[in-house]
Amino acid sequence: MVVKASAHKHVSREDIDDRQVANALVSAERSGNTHRFIIQITTKGGALAVVQRGIDNVLAGMARYPAFGSAISVEIVTEDLDEIAVLNTLYSSAPIPVTPYLLPNDYRTPRVTRASRLAR
Known part of the structure; x- marks a missing residue:
């Protein structure tokens, strides 16, 4: 749909x-x-199950519509180094790129906010 x-x-x-x-x-x-569609998930960390569910839903959509092929990728921006390792392991063989990025704990946007979605 x-x-x-x-x-x-x-x-x-x-x-x-x-x-x-x-x-x-x-x-x-x-x-x-x-x-091209980049799906970005942002998190402070600690909600790995929620992040995984989001990624899994994207992968389910890809299974239903394989024509998307290389047009979709997933990026995860997190402050949790442990989650980076888990996500890299879980999705290393995913049919689309799933790339986690580590945002430093002290990151501030140019306007001095903590909005991690603006990091990239």
Whole structure:
């Protein structure tokens, strides 16, 4: 199922198949639009099960729509070094790139916030 939203605030849902995904990706590339999706998960650490569930849901979507192929990657930004090691081990053979990044505990954005989602 895909959810479509228009500029006029209309939202519709429709079932799609892998062929339609493949066609949409080719069409996007031909028209010069992006056809890459980076899914970023940010965490302070300590919620590894939640992070894993998010990654597993992305992988389940990839199994349903294999046409996405190399168009999707997952990034995890965390302050927990132990979680980096676990994620690297668990997803080393995932069909898409799953890349954890370590954010230093003392990281501050240019505006002196702690918003780790702005780290990359």
